[in-house]
Amino acid sequence: MQAIKQSQPSGQLSFARSDNSTLVVRLSGDWHLRHGLPGPDLVLKQLDTAPKPARLTFDAAGLGDWDSGLLTFLLGVSEICHTRKLPADWSPLPEGVRGLMQLAEAVPEKAGARHEAAHSSFIEQVGREAISFARSLDEFLAFFGEVTIAFARLAVGKARFRRVDLMIVIQDCGANAFGIVTLVTFLVGVILAFEGAVQLQQFGATIFVADLVGIAMSRDMGAMMAAIIMAGRTGAAFAAQLGSMKVTQEIDALTTMGISPLEFLVLPRVTALFLMIPLLCVFADCMGVAGGAFVSVTMLHTSLRSYLIETKHAITLTMFFGGLFKAAVYGIIIAVAGCLRGFQCGNSSSAVGDAATQAVVTGIVYVIVACGIFAFVFNVLGI
Structure with missing residues (x-):
């Protein structure tokens, strides 16, 4: 042997x-x-x-x-x-x-399962992703419709939720978010000013850095950056909170007691983000302009007074209120996406993390899609 x-x-x-x-x-x-x-x-x-x-x-x-x-x-x-x-x-x-x-x-094991997974074509993978996105959009729109009905009940005074919950979420979405919004939007203003200065210095027109930063922040970047920050910070928190409540069967308990989870849990969160994100957008615009002013004063040797006067002339009320309108829409999208993923969460602890990740991805993707739609519509309208 x-x-x-x-x-x-x-x-x-x-x-x-x-x-x-x-x-x-x-x-x-x-x-x-x-x-x-x-x-x-x-x-x-x-x-x-x-x-x-x-x-x-x-x-x-x-x-x-x-x-x-x-x-x-x-x-x-x-x-x-x-x-x-x-x-x-x-x-x-x-x-x-x-x-x-x-x-x-x-x-x-299912016969041919590994073979099918290993040899799926590129076209097939693209088709699957497209179908998955279409289903996700359909679920989002259906949930948005339910939220709209809940808001209609709120308008006639029939919605049931605690006002103290609304105040808590408002504080979390508003005052507690000022720090990260300040840092990110100030640096965005600095970056925009640097990029503009590189080109405008060739023509001796560095004063127009104020126009570039002011228009970019008021039209799109202020609302966009505030929305992306809130999607990563607050949208994920909404998904994690509601996902944890689903895992511990608190949402089922509300249904058993005859209380609509949509009204009790979703309405305060959507309302708070809808109210707070336009204020964050105004603050983001100011911090972006401040970042541009920092670069212009310290590196381009432009006086602060000249910078602020040029910014005032560049920004119109149409741009300003258009940015606020975009921010309000972005806030609704982020809140609805976060709450939807929370309600769709599975019944395990790992599913809560997955729901938070999906909420961030869904919120940011839909915000960017909405931004593209707004850019096209505003251009057609000449705004």
Whole structure:
């Protein structure tokens, strides 16, 4: 009998030939996944060694402690045997291992599942993503319709929610967000001023940096940056809060008590973000202009008074209120996206994190789509 031994840091795997037709797989030592284990490919190499065996069996006399790593190895060996139609004798294995192996193989893998996943074409993948986006948009619009109905009930005084919840969310969406909005929008104003100065310095027209920064911030960038910040900060928080409530069955409890979760949980959040994000947009516009002024005064040697006068002449009320209108729409989109993903959350702790991630992605994507639509419409209207 000739044995070939392969050692690993944890369990040990060796092979023997009891005769020319039977390959004996010897398992010894402690098979713990954290220590690293041999792979089924070692068995595959022995099966390809001449003379090729017609049968496979095991010797587990030296097997010590084991965990799921042993099962993973045995399932890989089992798949090799099924593929080669090689009979295998599993009886020498411990009873617990055999029982778990039977459970693992109770539901066979769908035929061709791996082949289909591995060979899906690019067109097919694009189609799947397009269908997924269409379904997501349909769910968003349906949920937005339900929120609109809830607002109609609020207008006639029939909606049920606690006013203190609204005040808490307003504080979170408003005052508590000033710090991050200040930092990001000030730096955006600095960046816009730098980019504009590089080109305008060639013509000696650095004073028009004020026009560039003022118009960009008031028309689009102020509302856009405030929306993206709130999507990552508040939209994710809405999804996580509602997702946690769904996992702990608090939403089901509200339904059982005859209280609409949409009115009690969603209305305060949508209302708060709808009211606060235009104020954040005004603040973002001011901080962006301040960032541009910092660059112009310190690096372009433009007086602060001249910069502010030029900004005043560049910005019109149409631009300013157009930016506020965009911000209000963005706020509704972010709040609805966050609440929708929270309501769609699964019943596990990991699903809460997934819901928060999806809320951020959905909110930012829809905000950018809305920004593109606004840009086209405002251009057609000459605004």
